[in-house]
Amino acid sequence: MEDQNDTEVEEFVYSDCRIQRADGELDAPALYDDMRVMDMVECIGLGHHPRQALFQSYDMSEQVWTISTAEDCRIVGSFGVVPSPAPNVGIIWMLGTHRMHNIKKTFVKHSREWVGRLFGDYTTLTNLVMTDNELSVRWLTWLGATWRDCSVDGFQQFSLYKQQFESK
Secondary structure (H helix, E strand, C coil): CCCCCCCCCCEEECCCEEEEECCHHHHHHHHHHCECHHHHHHHHHCCCCHHHHHHHHHHHCCEEEEEEECCCCCEEEEEEEEECCCCCEEEEEEEEEHHHHHHHHHHHHHHHHHHHHHHCCCCEEEEEEECCCHHHHHHHHHHCCEEEECCCCCEEEEEEEHHHHHCC
């Protein structure tokens, strides 16, 4: 798997944003200071302080990327994948700021490609999402997520499968 501390900087530039390998020490505080309310509510609903959840996500991820605005380089969000105890399964995550709506067309257009990159050697990517987070539920469903109930009240577990991303 890739080392997120690799000295080679990769950057992908789009018309309204750029995506590059994250630097948790720089990116996490900026993201935390401006995190979307729904993302904070999800973290709290899973029993984690949002700051703790964010910093752990950066620290535990095999791959972690940061999205920033093209114009002024302000953080839009970060996403990544954390290994799970289950073989061939990664835990995908994304946390954002209120600036996500500024890049929504680019985000939707390229999100399948980026989720596909996160698979690496995994065959399944999974996580929990709050059922009240309608925007995330709609986006994940559009990506092809399958849903099942979980033991956490107000949340559902979703799964994405590598074969869905290889065939499209």
